[in-house]
Amino acid sequence: MIAVDVDTATWAPGTYLHRLAPQACDxxxxxxxxxxxESGDVLISQGAMERHVILLHGGISKITALTSDGVESLLAIRVGGDLIGEMSALNDLPRSxxxxxxxxLVYSVIRRSQLQVFLEQQPGAALALAGMVADRLRWANQFRVDFTAYPAKVRVARVLVKMAVxxxxxxxxxxxxxxxxxxxxxxSLCGAAEVTVQKSLRDFRRAGSIITGYRTVTVIDLDGLQQAAEL
Structure with missing residues (x-):
């Protein structure tokens, strides 16, 4: 069962539903x-010729892509309130x-035609969608800057801070x-070798900034981790 009450949820800042006026959101x-x-279910497949979007009401989804050499790369995390698949709905190209x-998770499937009517009837929602797309582009650009300007350990710390917050x-x-x-x-999310991530996590544990479990990370000293992230 989903632990999120999707009717009373407070949408995370930056998500599409958080940007909408109450009536448009409803x-x-x-x-x-x-x-x-359920965990592991695929909602959208890379390369598929589809045009609908998915609205997350509750739960968490990861966005991945296969590189040219067949390696899966984690691009982003999406949470309740987020819209997924908007690129193909807007540019009529295969899923990226x-x-x-x-x-x-709980989600709904919205056809492109339904989304178009919604945006035509709700000009504020169209501006909110443009803002969301712009923020995602800004995040991607910042990622490229971080990748070239900061060492791997700093990038790992930055990703952990962003996800924790x-x-x-x-x-x-x-x-x-x-x-x-x-x-x-x-x-893959911070653009570092796995062995570098392992060493960075070990250093952050020794510094008392995080504790780790099986596929989990808990930030126990956010200020210390932010210092390591040079934020």
Whole structure:
């Protein structure tokens, strides 16, 4: 069962639903029936000729893409309130990435024609969509800057800080990143070798900034990790 009450959820800043006016948010959330997916279910496949978008009501999904040599690269994490698949809906090209459920989640499928009518009737929603796309482009550009300007350990710290702040779940210990994250996925997200990520995590543990479990990371000293991230 999904632990999120999707009718009273507070949408994370930066998500599409958070950007919408209350009435537009309600209209979009009730446009189509909700569906459920289990962890590991694929919502969108790279290369597919599809034009619908997916609205996440609750849960977490990861966005991945296969490189030319067949290596899977983690591009982003999406949470409740996020819209997925907007690129193909807007530019009529094949899916550029795969979206996979990291946790049980609730979502709805919105056809491109439905989205177009919604945006025509809600000019503010169209501006919100443009803002969301711009922010994702800005994030991608910042990632490229970080990749060239900072050493790998700093990039690992930056990714951990961003995920803890955006998706962390408050526990008695600290901010637990609320989804399974393998070291190889973390490596692809911050553009570092897996052995470098392992060493960085070990250093952060010794410094008392994080604790790690099976595919989990809990940030126990956010200030210390931010210093390591040079933020």
């Amino acid at each position: 209209n979009l959330r009730t446009m189509t029936p909700r569906r459920r997916a 990435a795969t979206a996979t459920a990291c946790t049980p 955006a998706y962390g779940r408050r526990t008695p210990t600290g901010l637990e990143i609320g989804f399974e994250l393998t070291q190889s996925e973390l490596a």
